[in-house]
Amino acid sequence: MSIHHRIATAAAAAVAAVALVLVGAGPAVAGSPHFIKNATTASLDGTSLVVDFKEAGLESGSVETITVTAHLDATFSCVNGGNNVPSDPKKTTISDEFSNSDDFTAGKNGNVVGSLPLSPPAAASVLDCPKGQKATLISGTWSDISIEDETSGAFLAIPGSFSF
Template sequence: MRGTEDRNRRTPAARKEVFIRMRKIAALLAGALAVAAFAAPSAMAGNAHFIKNATSASLSGSSLVCKFKEAGLESGSVETVSCNATESITYECVNGGGKNPSASNKHTFVTHASKSGQFTADRNGNIANSLTLSPASASSLGFSCPSGQTVTLVSVSYSNVSVADSTSGASISIPGTFTYTNPSAPPVR
């Protein structure tokens, strides 16, 4: 009971001082709770991963389109995402008559293809976008045709396809081989 008597005997100034202290403590607690609430989304970030059923690859003509969705990122973070694949590309030389005159005028190249871009995570920590790989050009592969003949893409196959985020470290492999055959290319002899 002594504590109750002491409280009742406090002067109005002492009671006011206690009230001010309690308000300061309440304000500090409210501030700490606000910081914790705003930090919660950041605390949840850190489990970056690609959503399997929202990440895919498909052909658009001779190009490979990698669609992806990555989650578990910090809101507003800028991520560098790449689509990677092994390309098997066949080029041939076609003469003015629309024929492939010589077996030596065709060649298949196997090379690594990669396309990257920077994307900003939305407020929920997600990125949903796409990247497109195109076949390497014949000239970049060192292939050319004799005078009077035209370089023609015969086919391109993409395999070992993957999508990776070099910022977060997340990656996913996309199974399958995606093959485009040029319907305008004359048959290879």
């Protein structure tokens, strides 16, 4: 085999190797979508529960529908004009699941970072008070908190409960 043939063969092999590397260097494909536990937290803002989150392992530019769900046990009471609860208070309690969803777009790094709030229902929609009294949310506890990416299927239960 001549020296020119060996050089040509080596050059062809090098071009083929470079072509394989370039073909493999296409856009990154999504990994395993998941919420980052230490970057996904819940906290209270007044009576609202706010879930801050970070999800990783997504395809860059993908639009993800994120849903936060939690259970609320709350007590509502009628309060008079002096901001006092009457001696024979009209009260009601609720125990129900609440959720909130929104769409988020993954960044170039395949991450979505965001926040979703859950708010209790308006007191007037839960309790009808006599004239001169106002329906008021007295207390409540958010529990059984979870976050789910409806698009990717990622899910995380967030431990703890939050009382106000």
